[in-house]
Amino acid sequence: MGRTSKDKRDVYYRLAKENGWRARSAFKLLQLDEEFQLFQGVTRAVDLCAAPGSWSQVLSQKIGGQGSGHVVAVDLQAMAPLPGVLQIQGDITQLSTAKEIIQHFEGCPADLVVCDGAPDVTGLHDVDEYMQAQLLLAALNIATHVLKPGGCFVAKIFRGRDVTLIYSQLRVFFSSVLCAKPRSSRNSSIEAFAVCKGYDPPEGFLPDLTKPLLDHSYDFNQLDGPTRIIVPFVTCGDLSAYDSDRSYPLDLEDGSEYKYTPPTQPPISPPYQEACALKKKGQLAKEICPQDCPMSTVDLLPQ
Ligand code: SAM
Numbered sequence: 001m002g003r004t005s006k007d008k009r010d011v012y013y014r015l016a017k018e019n020g021w022r023a024r025s026a027f028k029l030l031q032l033d034e035e036f037q038l039f040q041g042v043t044r045a046v047d048l049c050a051a052p053g054s055w056s057q058v059l060s061q062k063i064g065g066q067g068s069g070h071v072v073a074v075d076l077q078a079m080a081p082l083p084g085v086l087q088i089q090g091d092i093t094q095l096s097t098a099k100e101i102i103q104h105f106e107g108c109p110a111d112l113v114v115c116d117g118a119p120d121v122t123g124l125h126d127v128d129e130y131m132q133a134q135l136l137l138a139a140l141n142i143a144t145h146v147l148k149p150g151g152c153f154v155a156k157i158f159r160g161r162d163v164t165l166i167y168s169q170l171r172v173f174f175s176s177v178l179c180a181k182p183r184s185s186r187n188s189s190i191e192a193f194a195v196c197k198g199y200d201p202p203e204g205f206l207p208d209l210t211k212p213l214l215d216h217s218y219d220f221n222q223l224d225g226p227t228r229i230i231v232p233f234v235t236c237g238d239l240s241a242y243d244s245d246r247s248y249p250l251d252l253e254d255g256s257e258y259k260y261t262p263p264t265q266p267p268i269s270p271p272y273q274e275a276c277a278l279k280k281k282g283q284l285a286k287e288i289c290p291q292d293c294p295m296s297t298v299d300l301l302p303q
Pocket of ligand 1: 022023025026048049050051052053054055056074075076077090091092093116117118119120135
């Protein structure tokens with residue numbers, strides 16, 4: 001694949017590099033903010049599942065005026081430093097990470113918690129949706145410890161079969177819950193974002209990190225009556241915004257020639273690092289299947 005082939009296919013990928021964002025996801029948060037004014041009055045925020053850090057970039061630039069806000073970013077993976085962003089490397093589903101995050105907000109709660117967490121997708125939809133729901137609920141659990149009353153929570157959600165249960169659980173804690181799909185999120189993806197405003201836990205609710213929120217005794221398909229919540233679905237991003245499912249020509253509107261932009265911040269220790277090093281040395285094993293060789297005896301040969 002050529003250096004510019006992804007630039008050709010994905011306009012938001014290209015724009016992210018040109019505008020200095022570490023990932024195209026930056027546009028999702030920006031378009032969500034355009035629609036819901038997420039950053040209004042926000043000075044303290046938590047970015048869960050933050051690597052490589054484009055949401056943290058947006059947060060640190062947009063909140064508190066001139067970057068004086070306080071952002072805590074958390075991810076399993078190491079992330080290159082960002083000015084004004086405190087980083088924690090850890091698993092948000094683990095008690096120890098949750099405690100570390102909460103520690104930073106004791107006595108001074110956060111106005112906004114965002115989570116763009118995604119598990120490594122397996123392709124088995126039920127498993128992927130379940131893992132995604134667990135991440136969201138881990139994020140919600142952390143939010144219940146750090147959010148101030150009236151605070152806002154935004155989290156990636158997979159609009160799968162059991163999404164109603166998640167909406168119902170979110171509605172227990174927030175006065176308004178809706179599902180939003182920014183223009184920069186591909187239509188072909190089941191991803192959307194739960195936008196929850198007005199943190200207002202039930203009276204007597206005591207946040208408890210040891211209590212998992214996903215209750216396995218629920219029969220997910222039997223939610224009805226007051227437990228069946230249908231939330232509004234909102235698309236966001238101006239209609240003139242680029243459509244993430246289309247390809248756009250590389251030539252610029254002013255007629256000037258397109259120039260390749262390298263990524264703003266390449267991953268610092270990606271899982272494929274070793275393979276890239278081997279490829280540079282021409283030592284990467286290559287899968288070959290000779291014409292009359294049965295698939296079961298596929299060989300691995302050096303390139
Ligand atoms: N919002 C980020 C940005 O704008 O740069 C992109 C986030 S990326 C789509 C999803 C991230 O979720 C990955 O970096 C992954 O490491 C992180 N993640 C997945 N499971 C996690 C977990 N249990 N704890 C912490 N991070 C997790």
